[in-house]
Amino acid sequence: MIDSDARVLLEKVRVDRDQAFEELIDACQDRIMNIIYRMVGRYEEALDLAQETFLKAYKGLDGFKGSSKPYTWLYRIAVNTVLSHRRKASTRGEAKIVSLDRTSGQNDANLGHMLPDGSDNPSVTAEKSETNARVQKAVDELEEDFRVVVVLRDLEGLSYEEVAEILDCPRGTVKSRLHRARTMLKEKLEHLM
Amino acid sequence: MIRDAMKCNEIKQHLSAYLDAELDAALTEDVEKHVTGCEECQAELEALRKTRNLVAALPRVSAPGDFKRAVMNLARSGAEPSSTEIVKSKAKTQLLSMTTVLSLAAAIIAGLIVFLIFTPGENLVQEAAKREPRSQDMKKTPVPDAAMDKNRKNNTELAPLAGIASSGKDETTGKKLSTEKPGKGSGDFGYTWSDEEAETDPGNGRTQKNMDDVLESLDKERSAAPEPSNPAAEASPDEQDKSSNRKFENEPKELARKAPAPEKVKKTYKSERRKEADSPGEKSKKLEQNELEGTRTKEYVVVARNRTEAEAKIKILKRLYSTDEKQDADGKDNRSDFSELEEDETLLIFDLDPAELEDFQKKIYLLNTAAESFSEVREKEKKKQAPSKREETPQKERRPAATPEEDAGRPEATKRLPQDGNDSASGRETEKDKKESLRDRGKGTAGSTDSSKRIRVQVKVVIRNE
Numbered sequence: 001m002i003d004s005d006a007r008v009l010l011e012k013v014r015v016d017r018d019q020a021f022e023e024l025i026d027a028c029q030d031r032i033m034n035i036i037y038r039m040v041g042r043y044e045e046a047l048d049l050a051q052e053t054f055l056k057a058y059k060g061l062d063g064f065k066g067s068s069k070p071y072t073w074l075y076r077i078a079v080n081t082v083l084s085h086r087r088k089a090s091t092r093g094e095a096k097i098v099s100l101d102r103t104s105g106q107n108d109a110n111l112g113h114m115l116p117d118g119s120d121n122p123s124v125t126a127e128k129s130e131t132n133a134r135v136q137k138a139v140d141e142l143e144e145d146f147r148v149v150v151v152l153r154d155l156e157g158l159s160y161e162e163v164a165e166i167l168d169c170p171r172g173t174v175k176s177r178l179h180r181a182r183t184m185l186k187e188k189l190e191h192l193m
Numbered sequence: 194m195i196r197d198a199m200k201c202n203e204i205k206q207h208l209s210a211y212l213d214a215e216l217d218a219a220l221t222e223d224v225e226k227h228v229t230g231c232e233e234c235q236a237e238l239e240a241l242r243k244t245r246n247l248v249a250a251l252p253r254v255s256a257p258g259d260f261k262r263a264v265m266n267l268a269r270s271g272a273e274p275s276s277t278e279i280v281k282s283k284a285k286t287q288l289l290s291m292t293t294v295l296s297l298a299a300a301i302i303a304g305l306i307v308f309l310i311f312t313p314g315e316n317l318v319q320e321a322a323k324r325e326p327r328s329q330d331m332k333k334t335p336v337p338d339a340a341m342d343k344n345r346k347n348n349t350e351l352a353p354l355a356g357i358a359s360s361g362k363d364e365t366t367g368k369k370l371s372t373e374k375p376g377k378g379s380g381d382f383g384y385t386w387s388d389e390e391a392e393t394d395p396g397n398g399r400t401q402k403n404m405d406d407v408l409e410s411l412d413k414e415r416s417a418a419p420e421p422s423n424p425a426a427e428a429s430p431d432e433q434d435k436s437s438n439r440k441f442e443n444e445p446k447e448l449a450r451k452a453p454a455p456e457k458v459k460k461t462y463k464s465e466r467r468k469e470a471d472s473p474g475e476k477s478k479k480l481e482q483n484e485l486e487g488t489r490t491k492e493y494v495v496v497a498r499n500r501t502e503a504e505a506k507i508k509i510l511k512r513l514y515s516t517d518e519k520q521d522a523d524g525k526d527n528r529s530d531f532s533e534l535e536e537d538e539t540l541l542i543f544d545l546d547p548a549e550l551e552d553f554q555k556k557i558y559l560l561n562t563a564a565e566s567f568s569e570v571r572e573k574e575k576k577k578q579a580p581s582k583r584e585e586t587p588q589k590e591r592r593p594a595a596t597p598e599e600d601a602g603r604p605e606a607t608k609r610l611p612q613d614g615n616d617s618a619s620g621r622e623t624e625k626d627k628k629e630s631l632r633d634r635g636k637g638t639a640g641s642t643d644s645s646k647r648i649r650v651q652v653k654v655v656i657r658n659e
Contacts, residue, residue: 160213
């Protein structure tokens with residue numbers, strides 16, 4: 001069964017491949033960028049991986065049959081790209097990357113690409129930034145399998161079904177991983193509650 | 194009680210899914226019933242909710258504005274997805290290389306500065322400022338021979354500026370380099386090729402005369418060299434060869450480092466004259482060393498700012514080294530006509546033994562560097578002292594002020610005013626004497642050298658500003 005969004009995309013691809021792909025980028029680039037950033041923790045690295053994700057998608061566009069939503073398809077490519085990148089880094093013996101962006105509570109607020117949160121109060125902003133830094137640090141400390149479900153579910157709001165599809169695993173696995181991940185995060189973030 | 198505990202543990206496994214509304218209706222009802230009556234599970238559920246909200250509250254990032262364009266450009270160019278990583282790796286490698294080069298350059302410059310400052314008795318800039326007559330004044334009045342000799346002597350003291358000086362020690366390698374006594378010899382290159390001289394017809398004797406001065410200086414230096422003290426000459430042929438190569442192995446590299454970044458040579462000797470660039474000075478670069486038919490061949494480049502300068506420099510080398518026994522092994526005479534040169538044509542070919550090669554390298558080095566160094570020193574001196582000097586000598590005949598066009602690219606160097614006639618020839622060795630002297634020296638320093646150790650030297654010319 002072809003997803004309705006996927007059908008539209010396939011139709012556009014048939015008419016003008018590049019134009020269709022540009023529209024797909026417009027629709028998904030921020031979401032892809034966001035989940036990659038939250039998984040790797042460094043903006044520049046996330047940018048490279050997001051670019052690589054879209055390049056893979058462009059090359060694999062002809063193989064997209066519409067069995068899943070376009071963004072789910074893109075998420076899967078993105079997650080696989082990140083995991084593959086991490087595995088290579090691990091194989092090369094590189095230390096786990098700890099984002100310099102997050103060593104200070106100010107950093108999230110300093111990122112020029114952050115969306116505005118509507119708060120003009122500096123103290124509130126600083127407090128929020130500090131909290132965000134701690135939360136992100138806790139997320140970073142999760143193992144890869146747990147981190148990815150947290151990012152996809154809690155940050156992107158995907159359903160368990162979608163997460164399971166992206167990760168190519170049973171729904172029950174997503175449920176149990178998410179529960180364990182949240183339990184670990186709860187312990188790490190107890191002081192913030 | 195135990196049953197309640199089991200129930201709590203079971204329910205807790207579903208709390209996350211309950212929060213997300215991902216439980217089926219029956220399980221949702223079970224959880225709601227349990228949580229309503231269990232404070233512990235209520236607290237747990239609340240903690241999980243806060244945890245989820247904290248994560249969900251993390252700010253979102255967005256892609257930069259040109260992200261789509263960049264991706265589409267790469268996609269249309271057929272770039273492979275992994276190429277982004279490759280590009281990054283290359284960039285890192287290039288950055289590393291550039292960092293290394295910059296570090297090396299900084300170290301060399303620092304070393305050169307230390308060398309110039311701490312060379313005993315030779316604070317070069319200051320001494321040059323004290324004793325060098327300014328080129329402007331030299332233009333005004335004829336310079337007597339005595340003054341020229343003095344000038345030449347002073348230039349000898351400036352020789353360390355050229356890097357291999359008569360102090361005999363390479364500051365970079367710390368190795369003993371020169372076989373000559375300090376203060377004498379190889380540094381005596383008091384001549385600077387000015388544009389004015391270069392533009393003069395070589396036939397009128399001016400360029401030839403100044404070239405003769407350089408020859409004289411070379412001969413003087415050569416005759417002053419204590420040949421037996423040459424450790425390379427006393428060594429066995431093999432050691433001698435190695436020693437010679439070792440000593441000067443770094444020299445061309447050092448030279449290349451010290452020289453400014455080489456400009457792209459637009460044309461070679463045959464090219465038409467173009468407007469001189471405003472940056473005076475010469476560069477030298479050893480292009481390559483290779484093995485050719487069992488004979489080691491080394492290629493050297495004489496860099497000149499213009500054709501006349503190149504011609505004069507080549508003539509100097511030719512007169513010094515192109516003796517009968519140093520003729521081209523192919524039977525072809527070394528070049529004497531410079532008007533029809535081909536691109537990258539080798540102008541001089543001769544064979545030298547290692548000791549001679551050592552001397553030759555010094556000559557090339559000094560020819561290509563000394564004038565520039567002097568030029569820089571005197572330009573500073575000129576800027577510093579020119580106004581007061583004019584006031585002191587108002588009665589002297591002055592040359593008309595040069596137009597800006599004439600001044601462009603003109604090196605303010607130790608330019609001896611060309612003299613009418615051929616007075617500089619007095620006291621100078623004849624051509625034959627020079628050749629014999631050179632031959633004798635070769636025998637003295639490397640007479641026992643096996644001819645198979647001789648090195649083929651090829652000299653080319655690069656006109657820098659044409």
